[in-house]
Amino acid sequence: MIKVDETDPVGELEPSFPYREVICRRNVDMKEFYDLETEVGRGKFGTVYKCKEKATGLGLAAKFVLTPRKEDRRNVEREVDIMKVLQHPRLIQLYDAFDNGKTMCLVLELITGGELFERVIDDDFVLTEKACAVFMRQICEGVEFVHKQNILHLDMKPENILCLTRTGNRIKIIDFGLARKFDPEKKLQVLFGTPEFVAPEVVNFDKIGFGTDMWSVGVICYVLLSGLSPFMGETDIETMANVTIANYDFDDEAFNEISSEAKDFIQKLLVKDQSARMTAAESLEHTFLRHPVADGALQLSKRKLKRYVIKKRWAKAVNMIVALQRMGAKLDL
Numbered sequence: 001m002i003k004v005d006e007t008d009p010v011g012e013l014e015p016s017f018p019y020r021e022v023i024c025r026r027n028v029d030m031k032e033f034y035d036l037e038t039e040v041g042r043g044k045f046g047t048v049y050k051c052k053e054k055a056t057g058l059g060l061a062a063k064f065v066l067t068p069r070k071e072d073r074r075n076v077e078r079e080v081d082i083m084k085v086l087q088h089p090r091l092i093q094l095y096d097a098f099d100n101g102k103t104m105c106l107v108l109e110l111i112t113g114g115e116l117f118e119r120v121i122d123d124d125f126v127l128t129e130k131a132c133a134v135f136m137r138q139i140c141e142g143v144e145f146v147h148k149q150n151i152l153h154l155d156m157k158p159e160n161i162l163c164l165t166r167t168g169n170r171i172k173i174i175d176f177g178l179a180r181k182f183d184p185e186k187k188l189q190v191l192f193g194t195p196e197f198v199a200p201e202v203v204n205f206d207k208i209g210f211g212t213d214m215w216s217v218g219v220i221c222y223v224l225l226s227g228l229s230p231f232m233g234e235t236d237i238e239t240m241a242n243v244t245i246a247n248y249d250f251d252d253e254a255f256n257e258i259s260s261e262a263k264d265f266i267q268k269l270l271v272k273d274q275s276a277r278m279t280a281a282e283s284l285e286h287t288f289l290r291h292p293v294a295d296g297a298l299q300l301s302k303r304k305l306k307r308y309v310i311k312k313r314w315a316k317a318v319n320m321i322v323a324l325q326r327m328g329a330k331l332d333l
């Protein structure tokens with residue numbers, strides 16, 4: 001008989017490669033060592049392709065970033081330095097790195113399951129509060145490890161949570177492009193992030209800290225359980241205004257079937273005062289993650305979450321067209 005480990009509903013899988021010491025190689029063409037395959041993702045961060053290491057046949061992902069300015073280059077170098085430290089099963093792993101002056105390439109672990117939110121809205125996925133807790137636990141485990149290394153992710157949002165495979169329940173946190181080393185003695189302020197998910201201290205350009213990521217984790221949990229975005233306004237300015245006053249509630253009928261433990265979990269993260277928020281370690285001890293309500297009967301309605309995901313897809317497509325138009329204008333086409 002196969003014994004199911006109650007403490008491990010996820011099932012740890014062998015990593016596709018052991019942890020490695022990566023050194024960024026200068027003026028070496030990555031195509032000497034890897035065969036590029038299809039594009040798997042594109043965003044502000046650059047373009048990600050599936051690729052295969054020639055020597056081993058190992059499937060990997062290659063992220064290319066254009067680095068025309070010194071500053072772009074320094075940003076990617078910082079990302080590489082941070083990723084070297086972040087060796088953990090809940091975090092995307094770095095395999096290799098190349099610097100060709102005008103472009104840089106990070107060779108990363110291959111993740112084939114797609115974005116978490118795309119996965120859970122699929123008709124054959126049964127979304128329950130327990131399933132949400134299983135995902136939130138893994139997110140918090142990843143963030144706990146990042147924070148233990150004195151690093152802040154600073155871009156925690158649903159797009160950056162991928163499913164490792166199409167069918168399993170294991171997730172990985174990606175995109176350390178905005179991550180920073182954090183010295184609690186020094187004042188760190190940032191001017192970026194996604195309004196929907198950033199903490200009040202980011203909007204106010206105040207000192208940030210570990211709690212800054214935990215706020216975003218609270219927003220992710222709110223959206224996953226209800227399909228509603230707690231601070232979303234008609235415009236980014238309106239959203240940021242809602243964030244600064246930490247103005248949200250559980251009044252929508254979507255929360256009728258949500259347990260008080262789940263709401264308490266969110267309430268302990270969406271606190272205006274960052275020092276009063278649960279830490280990642282504390283969140284793992286919260287009842288919602290330790291003893292989620294029994295699975296079975298209660299299936300959450302995915303109607304609102306589907307609408308949310310579809311809206312995001314549209315926004316992404318519109319942004320892409322606007323970017324292309326600007327490029328065309330620049331080239332005088």
Ligand code: PIT
Nearest residue numbers: 041045061109110111174175176177
């Ligand atoms: C995929 C599949 C995969 C890796 C990625 C996306 C990686 C994305 C990524 C990673 C980063 C980053 C930005 C994007 O800064 O195997 O669909 O470190």
